[in-house]
Amino acid sequence: MGKIVFKRLVEVQILHDYFLTMGDGISFFQRNKKEKEELLTQRINRGLYSAGSIFKISPITANKLRDNKILFAETSSGFILGVEVDEVIEAGELRFKPVHDISKKLDLSFSLTTKLPFFKSFTNLELEKSLPSINYFTNKKATLLNENTVPAYTSMPLTKTAPAHQAGETYEMGTILDFGGTIREANQRTDGNDPAHWEDIDDRRFVTRADKVLLPHNFKIKFKDYQLVTQLEVSLEDTGNNKIKKIVKNSAEPFKDISLNFSKIDENDKDSPNIPSGIYYLNLKINGATEIVYSILLDNDLYDYQNFGVVELGFEEVNSPYSLLDTQGFLKTKIEAGGQKVSHPIFEIRLKNRRSYWRYKKNTDFTPSEIAATSNHLEVAASNILVAKKPKALTETLLPFKNGTNLLLPTPKVAGIRVENEKIYSDIHINQSNGLLKI
Known part of the structure; x- marks a missing residue:
């Protein structure tokens, strides 16, 4: 009987600066690649860092893992996926081919649920939110981050780039935005771009409101007392800016909340077409003021309000640093002709301390x-x-x-x-x- 070999397909690390900033006060994410690896290993070996103590990590698509013979395992820094492979020598390199074929249409999803009390107290996340959205992290169309450390290197965060500042929107303290290429963090609640209200920071691709996009098809939008909302105009558009549905609400007294139903084009017509799951733009105009635009992902199957977020890893990415397999269907990890090992992809979810x-x-x-x-x-x-x-x-x-x-x-x-x-x-x-x- 030949030997059975399993190899890591991909790894997801969940990194929180609250636990990884040391006594010198330097953020974990300011350090270079070698320093980060050494510090993370040191903290884990001493029992001082465990992603599993921060989050419960659960496969949503456990049946897909089982059917495709893909193994899931938690690690001290997050989780890994592994597969059984055949070893192949190609051009002097030791390559690894999955024994079981994996479809490029396969998506694997995992939920993250916070386990620590007062999680938001030490994590730079919104305390008040209008939309009941949760975070969505994926390798699909993800972009690399060029780290400006010494020496410089390239990392693979699953988090999106910070959203752009929008006139007419109110931001709470800690919000991270992109002001024309300059990343800034709010020092207080603010409704504008007054420089005194913002501080320039390095782009470390932390979790921001750009990641908080996952919603069910039917949800409720809440308003703050000071907004005094008596008129709301909502438009749902697809990524081609085609209008899918429009909802208008008016009231003599300020709304506290409003239910929005995007299950069908017309929920009063049973024969009306369903609105499919996917990425959309949600355009809000409050009291006739400037329109505010949110990028959202409608998906009833992935959404659970109890979760901090969802990680979805897809095999459709081809010829990209974020691909799970190479163009020939081999794992990314390999041993080159000179004996140098190329690692499996390591994706990161980065949390900033408050x-x-x-x-x-x-x-x-x-x-x-x-x-x-x-x-x-x-x-x-x-x-x-x-x-x-x-x-x-x-x-x-x-x-x-x-x-x-x-x-x-x-x-x-x-x-x-x-x-x-x-x-x-x-x-x-x-x-x-x-x-x-x-x-």
Whole structure:
């Protein structure tokens, strides 16, 4: 009997900066490829990082995995897919061909469900949302990211590029947008492009609202109290900008929410054509103001409101870095004639840690010496309240404010974020057991 060989077809890594930023304060995603690999391996080996402790990862299409003899296994950083292969020597290279044929039409889907309490407290995600959409990550038409590290390298995130700023839309603090090629993060809730409300950041292809596109055909859109929505005009268009359906709603009193049904062209006509699953543009015009456009994916089979998101891997990508097989049907992994190993594709889902304004509160007034010592970082909001001048990242490895090597300010508890007016705060209460100044 010949030997049975299994090889990795593809790997998906889920990487969260909250857990991977170290004591030097450098984001995991600022590091070069070698540094990332070493740091991730170190954290995993020490039991300090596990994607499985953050997410429950479950195959949605388990039957397709079984029928196509594809193995699924969770790893400390995410999950892998493997297949049985035949070993083939071709042009001096050791190549691997799946024993069982895989159709190019095959899609494999996996759900991600958060397991940690207060996940949104330390993850840079929207706290309020109008649409009940969840994240959708796929290798289909995905684009590489040229990392501006030293040395530079190319990574394969499944996350999309940040969406463009749209006039007339309100963005909450932490929103990441593309302003004509410059990536910026909002320092507060804002409805415009005032430079004071935004901070330039490097493009690290984090999860953004561009990934939050997956919806059922019938869903409810919610409105914030301050929007005072009395008129809504909604148009569903396909990717060719052909109008599929239009919904208009009016009310004398502001709407709190409105149900939108995109199951059929006309839900009142049983013979009306169904609207197929797929990618569409959702155009919203509120109170006759500027139209706001969302890219959405309607799919009842993939959508589950309880999930953080869905990963869908398709074999239709051909002759692309994101292809799961090469043009001849071989695995991407191989051993070249010189003995150099070429790895299987490694896709990434990148989560950014949340930033907040650290706010120090005291039952009594802060002393002049406390105010003076912290003036580089904090400003006086009240006699007993000092607030960070700029938002600061939340990390599992505690990173206090520092003045050189002397001054350390207490760090907040993860669950302690508060949304007040335009900003997100983390409160730190100062008392006899945790003085403001730790020298």
